[in-house]
Amino acid sequence: MKVFKFGGASVKDAEAVKNVADIIERLSHGPLVVVVSAMGKTTNALEKLTEAYFEQNKTEAEKNFLSIKEYHLNIANNLFPENHIVFNTIEQSFYHLYYYIQEPPGKNYNFEYDRIVSTGELVSTQIISHYLTERGLKNQWFDATGLIITDTNYRDASVDWLKTENAIKSKIQFFFKKNETHPNLIAVTQGFIGGTTQGFVTTLGREGSDYSAAIIAYALRASEVVIWKDVPGLLNADPKVFQKTQLLENISYQEAIELAYYGATVIHPKTLKPLLKRNIPLRVKSFFNPSEQGSIINQEFLKDNLQPSYILKTRQILLSIFPKDFSFIAEQNLSRIFSEFARAGVKINLMQNSALSFSVCFDEDKIKTPVLIKNLEKIYNVKYNRRVELITVRHYEQVNLNELLEGKEILMEQKNRTTFQWVVKSRNEEQVKSDSL
Numbered sequence: 001m002k003v004f005k006f007g008g009a010s011v012k013d014a015e016a017v018k019n020v021a022d023i024i025e026r027l028s029h030g031p032l033v034v035v036v037s038a039m040g041k042t043t044n045a046l047e048k049l050t051e052a053y054f055e056q057n058k059t060e061a062e063k064n065f066l067s068i069k070e071y072h073l074n075i076a077n078n079l080f081p082e083n084h085i086v087f088n089t090i091e092q093s094f095y096h097l098y099y100y101i102q103e104p105p106g107k108n109y110n111f112e113y114d115r116i117v118s119t120g121e122l123v124s125t126q127i128i129s130h131y132l133t134e135r136g137l138k139n140q141w142f143d144a145t146g147l148i149i150t151d152t153n154y155r156d157a158s159v160d161w162l163k164t165e166n167a168i169k170s171k172i173q174f175f176f177k178k179n180e181t182h183p184n185l186i187a188v189t190q191g192f193i194g195g196t197t198q199g200f201v202t203t204l205g206r207e208g209s210d211y212s213a214a215i216i217a218y219a220l221r222a223s224e225v226v227i228w229k230d231v232p233g234l235l236n237a238d239p240k241v242f243q244k245t246q247l248l249e250n251i252s253y254q255e256a257i258e259l260a261y262y263g264a265t266v267i268h269p270k271t272l273k274p275l276l277k278r279n280i281p282l283r284v285k286s287f288f289n290p291s292e293q294g295s296i297i298n299q300e301f302l303k304d305n306l307q308p309s310y311i312l313k314t315r316q317i318l319l320s321i322f323p324k325d326f327s328f329i330a331e332q333n334l335s336r337i338f339s340e341f342a343r344a345g346v347k348i349n350l351m352q353n354s355a356l357s358f359s360v361c362f363d364e365d366k367i368k369t370p371v372l373i374k375n376l377e378k379i380y381n382v383k384y385n386r387r388v389e390l391i392t393v394r395h396y397e398q399v400n401l402n403e404l405l406e407g408k409e410i411l412m413e414q415k416n417r418t419t420f421q422w423v424v425k426s427r428n429e430e431q432v433k434s435d436s437l
Contacts, residue, residue, distance in 0.1 A: 001030060002222055003226070004034050005034075011036060013040070017079060018131075021132055021137070031176045033216055036128050036190065037191050045068050050109075056105065068120075069090075073087070093123050113154065114200075114201050122143075148194035149163040150202045154203070172220065191209020213227065214271045225280060227284050227285070234267075257269075258419075263392065267297075279298075308394060315364045316390050316423065319383070321359070324381055392421045396419070407426060410423070
């Protein structure tokens with residue numbers, strides 16, 4: 001059994017959906033689970049819809065709603081004959097969403113976010129499932145809210161592993177066993193989303209579809225997970241940011257976890273852990289060239305340090321905290337600081353302390369960041385820079401650092417045996433202080 005995961009770019013239009021079906025038809029030998037993200041940039045569009053809804057901007061919310069619905073209907077029109085049952089399914093999904101956004105929003109933005117944004121995955125997988133059936137590929141659609149069982153930490157839910165494994169086995173594994181005489185069965189489900197035991201939809205964190213594939217592979221003890229991307233495999237840098245990139249043909253789970261932790265976007269930070277536990281290889285391949293080998297992540301570590309890897313995180317905040325009573329940044333202050341970050345749900349990307357200050361770099365978030373800073377300012381003096389970048393280089397020994405940092409002002413740096421990191425801003429960027437967020 002294998003698990004294939006297809007991201008938004010791989011199903012962005014009708015031709016892309018046809019290509020996905022070609023890949024599945026060509027490469028599905030035995031039972032296959034297909035995990036699919038929202039189509040194209042649908043998640044971004046649904047996030048805008050959520051913001052408009054939460055701010056009670058009805059005109060903007062309905063405008064975004066109609067645009068998203070029309071986008072999916074256009075894809076379906078190019079895949080299916082008129083009056084196909086899929087159109088009823090799409091209309092029903094968007095009817096429920098439209099009815100939902102007519103009601104006043106609740107106070108919990110994260111709850112509203114998960115309820116609205118999850119529509120993208122639910123609709124995309126319905127389209128994929130129906131199209132596979134049109135192509136003669138026997139498949140069953142599964143609702144991930146009943147497969148991946150989570151807590152109520154909306155937008156970044158934690159998985160209940162025992163309940164999840166039991167749910168996946170009782171549904172997907174049962175489906176395969178019930179139809180075991182059929183050689184190439186396919187289960188289709190959503191990435192990114194899960195559900196609580198009370199039936200509320202949750203999400204696993206942005207770009208969480210890779211994690212969904214790993215969770216399902218773990219529960220079913222799959223032989224391999226394949227993530228299909230618009231790049232030839234796992235690259236040592238983002239080709240949209242860096243001109244010269246190289247393919248990492250084979251790296252270890254440990255190296256991949258390090259890269260994911262530092263912000264490499266090709267894999268989700270949580271994806272590797274369940275695969276490592278059951279020694280399930282993760283392959284990254286191009287949906288443009290499915291015959292190429294791509295990259296593989298497994299136990300092999302001999303090639304981990306053959307070439308440097310570059311990671312750039314934008315939209316960062318560098319925040320420095322100073323005790324008002326000039327006490328040392330020691331265990332008691334650190335405990336209070338970390339508790340505030342945990343309470344706000346903000347993850348630290350880089351941290352550094354001196355005797356009287358503690359500096360951290362983290363992703364800017366429209367909702368979480370102002371809350372965090374407001375709470376910290378009750379206890380500490382706080383200063384920060386917005387619009388900074390975090391540059392990370394793994395295996396930096398042969399890197400031309402001057403060229404990498406040209407035109408940048410270094411605000412903070414940190415170095416260990418394998419990794420060099422800098423918080424930087426462009427020299428023409430003005431510093432933004434704490435009273436301007």
